[in-house]
Amino acid sequence: MALLPRKKRRKDPLGGNSPGGAMVKFKEIGIFLVERRMGSSRRSFLTELARKKGFRVEEQMSESVTHVVSENNTGDEVLELLEKQNGICSTGFTAALVDITWFTESMGAGRPLELENCHRLQVKRISAAAVIGTPISPYACQRRTTLNNKNRLFTDALKILAENAELCESEGRYLAFTRASSILKSLPYNMTRMDDLQGIPSLGDHSRKVIKEILEDGICSEVENVIQNERYQTLKLFTSIFGVGVKTADKWYREGLRTLDELRASKIKLTKEQTAGLLYYEDLNVPVTRAEADLIGQIVEAAIHRFLPTAVITLTGGFRRGNESGHDVDFLITHPEEGKEEGLIYQVISWMATQGLILYDDITENSYQKWKNQEPEKFDHFTKCFSIFKLKREPICNLELSRPSNHDCLAVNEIGRKGLADRAGTTQHVTAAAAGDKDWKAVRVDLIIAPFGQYAYALLGWTGSRLFERDLRRYAKHFKHMNLNSHSLFDNEQNKLLAAATEEEIFAHLGLDYIPPHERNA
Numbered sequence: 001m002a003l004l005p006r007k008k009r010r011k012d013p014l015g016g017n018s019p020g021g022a023m024v025k026f027k028e029i030g031i032f033l034v035e036r037r038m039g040s041s042r043r044s045f046l047t048e049l050a051r052k053k054g055f056r057v058e059e060q061m062s063e064s065v066t067h068v069v070s071e072n073n074t075g076d077e078v079l080e081l082l083e084k085q086n087g088i089c090s091t092g093f094t095a096a097l098v099d100i101t102w103f104t105e106s107m108g109a110g111r112p113l114e115l116e117n118c119h120r121l122q123v124k125r126i127s128a129a130a131v132i133g134t135p136i137s138p139y140a141c142q143r144r145t146t147l148n149n150k151n152r153l154f155t156d157a158l159k160i161l162a163e164n165a166e167l168c169e170s171e172g173r174y175l176a177f178t179r180a181s182s183i184l185k186s187l188p189y190n191m192t193r194m195d196d197l198q199g200i201p202s203l204g205d206h207s208r209k210v211i212k213e214i215l216e217d218g219i220c221s222e223v224e225n226v227i228q229n230e231r232y233q234t235l236k237l238f239t240s241i242f243g244v245g246v247k248t249a250d251k252w253y254r255e256g257l258r259t260l261d262e263l264r265a266s267k268i269k270l271t272k273e274q275t276a277g278l279l280y281y282e283d284l285n286v287p288v289t290r291a292e293a294d295l296i297g298q299i300v301e302a303a304i305h306r307f308l309p310t311a312v313i314t315l316t317g318g319f320r321r322g323n324e325s326g327h328d329v330d331f332l333i334t335h336p337e338e339g340k341e342e343g344l345i346y347q348v349i350s351w352m353a354t355q356g357l358i359l360y361d362d363i364t365e366n367s368y369q370k371w372k373n374q375e376p377e378k379f380d381h382f383t384k385c386f387s388i389f390k391l392k393r394e395p396i397c398n399l400e401l402s403r404p405s406n407h408d409c410l411a412v413n414e415i416g417r418k419g420l421a422d423r424a425g426t427t428q429h430v431t432a433a434a435a436g437d438k439d440w441k442a443v444r445v446d447l448i449i450a451p452f453g454q455y456a457y458a459l460l461g462w463t464g465s466r467l468f469e470r471d472l473r474r475y476a477k478h479f480k481h482m483n484l485n486s487h488s489l490f491d492n493e494q495n496k497l498l499a500a501a502t503e504e505e506i507f508a509h510l511g512l513d514y515i516p517p518h519e520r521n522a
């Protein structure tokens with residue numbers, strides 16, 4: 001999945017030559033001409049004129065714009081336009097909204113004139129930003145989103161539309177509904193009327209319509225229709241199987257399948273992952289509790305410390321953001337002495353398997369060196385294991401915490417890099433899973449191995465939420481000309497990687513206020 005829309009980089013946004021080639025005389029002034037009511041040809045003409053006179057005119061709204069110039073628009077209209085078209089209303093937005101008279105007078109004078117009140121456009125509306133006291137950023141990484149969602153009625157509805165868009169492989173609509181839902185989650189008040197939406201960025205017409213209907217009727221007919229829709233229901237069911245994506249679910253749907261029983265009875269060839277997903281379906285669709293996550297944490301830690309006593313294990317993902325439950329448990333593993341972590345995952349998984357703790361595992365080798373910057377759409381390239389744990393219902397107390405014996409190490413070497421046995425789908429487990437009276441629960445666990453130097457980036461990347469991560473990367477690119485991923489931060493201007501030992505340092509590199517994990521629930 002593409003994390004970032006690829007945008008053309010503007011050349012030297014802060015000065016130097018203007019795109020027309022003329023020298024920029026007034027570097028500190030950045031003009032953005034609003035096309036609405038001005039028209040594109042007049043806008044082009046004025047752009048040329050200003051550039052010839054040494055003014056910097058930006059084609060797009062950006063942080064470096066100081067004067068937003070428009071003709072025959074009110075301040076409210078310009079603000080609304082900027083929010084809609086550019087998602088602007090952020091803390092980064094400090095530009096003055098000015099009338100064309102400032103522009104023409106400045107052109108006449110051959111220099112930027114001081115702004116007077118008569119040049120400024122009046123903004124009448126009371127925005128949500130004013131209620132809150134600060135402007136609301138269209139970037140999730142500049143908002144504080146706790147789990148205390150005051151607008152669940154609206155966010156649940158928008159989430160269903162986002163899900164449906166995703167199942168229709170409509171990335172644009174998925175993002176629009178997800179962003180709208182996310183921004184409402186960050187509001188410190190409960191929305192009761194449409195006026196409460198004023199000044200809130202990232203809300204398109206479609207999302208506004210949904211909110212309006214819910215405010216008026218209590219429900220939204222489009223959402224109700226989606227919930228009743230057979231394709232939506234079936235694809236949601238199939239994609240809730242571990243290892244099944246939208247494309248596969250859609251294929252099965254088109255082949256006429258509608259239920260898990262039909263899928264089980266069909267001749268369809270499943271992958272290893274899907275076989276396990278279907279086998280443990282019921283367990284895997286019961287949310288993992290915090291207590292279960294902590295218990296698994298103890299097991300993982302004990303297993304890892306058998307082989308590498310000073311390794312550091314961190315619970316990440318939704319649980320690190322304070323969630324009381326989750327769909328899986330994510331652990332990040334590192335060692336202060338870089339290199340010590342190599343090979344660890346095989347030893348640990350292999351040993352846990354001998355202890356009967358693993359129902360399924362899929363280890364992916366580190367591919368960072370091979371990859372570098374070639375596939376930015378991939379989340380990351382760490383060595384990791386997507387697994388299914390067999391979690392005993394009674395407390396685990398018989399786990400040996402001693403150092404590994406030679407036998408353990410031999411077993412690891414034997415199985416080693418050829419990949420561990422595929423334990424899912426054995427008769428033993430089919431019977432156990434089907435029996436229903438089992439004393440264990442299947443739980444999805446992700447173990448990610450990060451070299452120490454990349455640990456802070458890995459932690460930030462794996463803590464989520466997904467939208468928070470996406471917006472961090474988008475922000476880095478757009479405002480800082482930096483590439484952020486779960487391995488590193490690359491500064492394109494200085495042409496170098498920026499090291500960071502903590503998440504705080506990464507936020508500082510990006511010029512962002514630090515947002516702690518429990519406020520990243522965007």
Ligand code: UTP
Binds near residue numbers: 316318330466
């Ligand atoms: P999860 O999918 O586990 O989500 O990914 P979650 O936020 O913990 O919520 P649950 O599990 O559904 O309750 C955790 C974070 O790790 C990143 C994503 O940014 C996500 O927010 N991630 C996930 C990766 O970097 N790579 C992956 O392959 C998967």
Ligand code: MN
Binds near residue numbers: 317330
């Ligand atoms: Mn998770």
